[in-house]
Amino acid sequence: MATGIKDKVAILGMGCSRFGERWESGAEELIVEAFNEAIGDAGVDVSEIDAAWLSTHYEEINVGKGGLPLSIALRLPNIAVTRVENFCASGSEAFRGAVYAVASGACDIALALGVEKLKDTGYGGLPGGLGGTLTPQWSANGSAPGNFAQLASAYRAKHGVERSDLKRAIAHISVKSHANGAKNPKAHLRREITEEDALNAPMIAEPLGLYDCCGVSDGAAAAIVTTPEIAKSLGKERIVSVKALQLSLSNGSESGHNSWDGSYFHTTRIAAKKAYQEAGISKPREQVSLFECHDCFSITEMVTMEDLQLSPEGGAITDVMDGFYDADGQVPCQIDGGLKCFGHPIGASGIRMLYEMYLQLQGRAEERQLPDPSIGMTHNLGGSPMSNVAAVCIIGAHG
Amino acid sequence: MVGITAFGGYIPKRRLVRQAIVDAHVWADPGLARRGRGERAMCNWDEDAVTMAVEAVRSCLNSGGTSPDALYFASTSAPFADRQNAGIVSTALSLPESIASVDLGSSQKAGVSAFIQALGAVQGGLYHQALVVASEKRRVKAGSAGELAYGDGAAALAVGTDGLLAEFVAAQSATVDFVDHFRSATEAYDYTWEERWIRDEGLAKIVPPCINQALAKAGAAAADVDHFIMPSTIGRAVAGIARQVGLRPEAIADNLAGVMGEAGAAHPLVMLLHVLETRAKPGDLLLLAGFGQGCDVVVLRTTEALAQFQSAQGVSDALANRQPEDNYQKFLAFNDLIQLEKGMRAENDDYKTALSVTYRKRDMLLGLVGGRCGQCGALQFPRTEVCVNPQCGAHGAQEPHSFRDEPATVLTWSADYLAYTADPPSHFGMITFKEGGRFMTDFTDVTVGGIEVGMPVRMVFRIKSMDSRRGFVRYFWKATPVDRA
Numbered sequence: 001m002a003t004g005i006k007d008k009v010a011i012l013g014m015g016c017s018r019f020g021e022r023w024e025s026g027a028e029e030l031i032v033e034a035f036n037e038a039i040g041d042a043g044v045d046v047s048e049i050d051a052a053w054l055s056t057h058y059e060e061i062n063v064g065k066g067g068l069p070l071s072i073a074l075r076l077p078n079i080a081v082t083r084v085e086n087f088c089a090s091g092s093e094a095f096r097g098a099v100y101a102v103a104s105g106a107c108d109i110a111l112a113l114g115v116e117k118l119k120d121t122g123y124g125g126l127p128g129g130l131g132g133t134l135t136p137q138w139s140a141n142g143s144a145p146g147n148f149a150q151l152a153s154a155y156r157a158k159h160g161v162e163r164s165d166l167k168r169a170i171a172h173i174s175v176k177s178h179a180n181g182a183k184n185p186k187a188h189l190r191r192e193i194t195e196e197d198a199l200n201a202p203m204i205a206e207p208l209g210l211y212d213c214c215g216v217s218d219g220a221a222a223a224i225v226t227t228p229e230i231a232k233s234l235g236k237e238r239i240v241s242v243k244a245l246q247l248s249l250s251n252g253s254e255s256g257h258n259s260w261d262g263s264y265f266h267t268t269r270i271a272a273k274k275a276y277q278e279a280g281i282s283k284p285r286e287q288v289s290l291f292e293c294h295d296c297f298s299i300t301e302m303v304t305m306e307d308l309q310l311s312p313e314g315g316a317i318t319d320v321m322d323g324f325y326d327a328d329g330q331v332p333c334q335i336d337g338g339l340k341c342f343g344h345p346i347g348a349s350g351i352r353m354l355y356e357m358y359l360q361l362q363g364r365a366e367e368r369q370l371p372d373p374s375i376g377m378t379h380n381l382g383g384s385p386m387s388n389v390a391a392v393c394i395i396g397a398h399g
Numbered sequence: 400m401v402g403i404t405a406f407g408g409y410i411p412k413r414r415l416v417r418q419a420i421v422d423a424h425v426w427a428d429p430g431l432a433r434r435g436r437g438e439r440a441m442c443n444w445d446e447d448a449v450t451m452a453v454e455a456v457r458s459c460l461n462s463g464g465t466s467p468d469a470l471y472f473a474s475t476s477a478p479f480a481d482r483q484n485a486g487i488v489s490t491a492l493s494l495p496e497s498i499a500s501v502d503l504g505s506s507q508k509a510g511v512s513a514f515i516q517a518l519g520a521v522q523g524g525l526y527h528q529a530l531v532v533a534s535e536k537r538r539v540k541a542g543s544a545g546e547l548a549y550g551d552g553a554a555a556l557a558v559g560t561d562g563l564l565a566e567f568v569a570a571q572s573a574t575v576d577f578v579d580h581f582r583s584a585t586e587a588y589d590y591t592w593e594e595r596w597i598r599d600e601g602l603a604k605i606v607p608p609c610i611n612q613a614l615a616k617a618g619a620a621a622a623d624v625d626h627f628i629m630p631s632t633i634g635r636a637v638a639g640i641a642r643q644v645g646l647r648p649e650a651i652a653d654n655l656a657g658v659m660g661e662a663g664a665a666h667p668l669v670m671l672l673h674v675l676e677t678r679a680k681p682g683d684l685l686l687l688a689g690f691g692q693g694c695d696v697v698v699l700r701t702t703e704a705l706a707q708f709q710s711a712q713g714v715s716d717a718l719a720n721r722q723p724e725d726n727y728q729k730f731l732a733f734n735d736l737i738q739l740e741k742g743m744r745a746e747n748d749d750y751k752t753a754l755s756v757t758y759r760k761r762d763m764l765l766g767l768v769g770g771r772c773g774q775c776g777a778l779q780f781p782r783t784e785v786c787v788n789p790q791c792g793a794h795g796a797q798e799p800h801s802f803r804d805e806p807a808t809v810l811t812w813s814a815d816y817l818a819y820t821a822d823p824p825s826h827f828g829m830i831t832f833k834e835g836g837r838f839m840t841d842f843t844d845v846t847v848g849g850i851e852v853g854m855p856v857r858m859v860f861r862i863k864s865m866d867s868r869r870g871f872v873r874y875f876w877k878a879t880p881v882d883r884a
Contacts, residue, residue: 133753140827146815256787
């Protein structure tokens with residue numbers, strides 16, 4: 001009988017590069033920037049790392065295939081390095097590899113590092129790409145915002161929400177994230193915006209305007225994990241350990257079977273349920289201190305609040321407008337600014353979310369620090385509403 | 400006896416208002432000032448002679464319960480010079496692979512020529528039933544006479560021996576290398592000679608003898624003809640021929656110039672359908688003529704069955720389903736008549752198509768054939784090895800099932816300004832089929848604000864994308880709002 005991951009693995013150190021249009025840096029520089037902070041925080045030597053996981057998505061414009069880019073950039077001591085790719089949830093996937101390696105007893109210390117160099121395409125937004133030999137011959141012609149915008153039409157139809165009410169709620173989501181991101185020196189977009197800014201922004205994909213979309217940036221983030229025992233033996237205090245790590249993938253039923261209504265993430269609901277079970281959380285709305293969700297678009301965040309059981313179904317708009325998820329609300333969301341302000345260097349985002357939860361749990365989040373958080377959660381999503389990879393990770397004070 | 404057993408037509412929904420063309424060019428040619436009346440049918444960016452042919456043949460098949468063993472495709476604007484265009488039409492409509500397919504072109508009379516070939520082949524017993532489709536989207540230069548005069552469209556006829564709507568009476572052809580215009584194999588646009596010469600030295604001298612010979616074969620007098628069906632963009636040319644031959648002026652059929660323009664090689668058949676739908680009575684004598692480096696003439700007599708016949712979509716239905724377009728710039732953009740900045744995202748369309756995949760999945764990509772699970776009955780697209788129904792999951796149990804004519808509604812949608820499309824925003828979303836099955840699809844022939852959740856849609860065969868670097872066209876199906884008229 002599987003016993004789950006709870007309290008078997010501790011985070012020894014984390015690092016995060018400055019996110020943004022890093023014209024002066026390539027993936028190599030970003031990797032080194034994040035890693036140096038993480039290894040300094042961990043207080044171990046690079047030679048003590050037993051294995052590493054690298055997450056990147058766009059190998060075509062990025063660092064290339066395989067684990068070599070990480071091994072070479074850091075001159076790792078000829079250890080195992082595995083490249084993982086699972087759409088926008090790739091960062092969580094790298095973390096999962098490292099955590100499982102330590103939990104299995106195969107490694108004492110493992111590294112997860114995610115990186116993406118997006119700003120070498122010559123245009124804004126995520127690059128379009130080859131979808132294989134068959135998909136481009138029949139798949140609908142839409143961008144990432146267009147795919148996630150689909151949620152809005154179905155959500156409105158299901159819950160009888162007026163377009164103007166939905167627009168105002170998703171505007172509030174972006175206003176809140178910008179307010180948070182303005183306080184974060186590592187964020188890409190550090191300017192507060194108003195509800196009017198969001199409502200009057202150019203349309204990207206109905207009903208999502210410019211400020212309903214996250215930024216596109218370069219960045220890297222890293223986590224070094226070990227056992228709680230080793231962490232203690234190294235003299236670490238305020239140890240943060242992994243409480244749950246769940247991943248759920250679509251199997252084509254949302255996109256091919258009429259049982260899904262298009263207004264929510266089927267996989268997120270499954271991953272969240274399993275994660276709460278693994279972490280021993282029965283009342284997430286009361287027990288989760290704060291969380292980072294995959295706010296690639298404002299509508300994604302709104303729908304996800306319900307999928308994570310933090311808002312009742314159909315109740316996200318009310319919670320959003322009540323400030324439930326604001327920095328001074330009951331469960332602050334995107335306290336670091338989220339994808340909205342960090343941008344979304346695909347392979348790095350999942351680990352970047354964990355970085356903020358880790359800082360908050362250790363009381364090191366400076367201007368953004370929340371009072372005494374005990375449980376931090378990340379939700380990292382890849383793909384589209386109708387076919388995706390959902391990762392939910394819960395971390396908290398060890399023990 | 401051989402003749403027409405069913406028919407279907409297609410005219411693109413968009414109609415470019417001629418005044419918009421005139422407004423753009425009158426500065427250079429003041430003579431255009433009085434030519435702004437009416438509108439011309441205009442293909443959407445994702446339509447061509449093949450897609451229009453599919454829609455016309457589909458209507459014909461849905462009207463007659465036909466099982467053809469030959470398909471004739473006529474066009475001077477076929478998208479492929481060396482790939483059987485009729486074969487694309489045939490596969491798109493899941494016609495049997497045992498069917499014979501023929502492409503005809505190279506002359507404006509090709510539509511009538513194809514009709515005569517089909518009549519002869521069925522009469523001679525070579526084929527049991529033949530489909531003839533003529534489809535045309537002529538390329539024109541901006542500011543040319545053709546830009547104002549032409550229009551896009553297609554017409555399909557089923558030729559058989561049972562249940563005739565119109566009987567074949569006689570045919571006559573003439574072949575004369577009279578070059579009123581030409582387009583060499585390497586050129587994109589026509590080169591056209593003077594209209595007065597074409598009218599007086601060509602039409603007036605080549606067509607009348609051909610008509611007289613046809614009528615003699617039919618044993619009919621010119622005055623007996625109830626409907627004279629012949630297109631020409633040259634003013635008074637057809638009336639002149641009628642006068643020469645002795646046809647009654649009231650027999651001259653409407654050339655639809657005001658409502659759609661002239662659809663090239665397809666136009667004689669488009670006009671024929673329009674006559675059959677709106678004017679012809681049982682027992683009427685029809686004279687059909689196509690002109691181009693000679694002449695092809697067909698004499699037909701309608702039957703009692705015509706009165707009861709209702710096409711799934713005829714030319715007049717298609718003409719009624721119209722959306723006026725007064726933005727001439729769109730015509731330029733859709734027809735590559737202007738060098739537009741398309742943005743880097745447009746470069747993504749230029750990947751080569753894996754022809755081996757296109758072939759392996761031809762029933763899916765061209766025919767919109769998915770699957771029906773033999774165990775649970777769930778419809779699904781695409782057809783896969785393992786059933787998509789979470790309660791089933793049967794392996795290898797799916798039978799082919801076409802979604803072409805399945806009723807569907809919109810579940811989700813967005814209008815996307817970021818993704819590249821020739822006609823932004825890109826409308827796309829999830830549609831669900833009433834009997835089961837769903838997929839993300841492009842919407843076409845939609846205006847901004849014209850789509851909503853729950854709206855009924857139907858599937859249409861369109862260009863998915865174009866590989867301009869290699870000159871390949873990818874086709875697939877899209878959803879379009881069901882005409883509420």
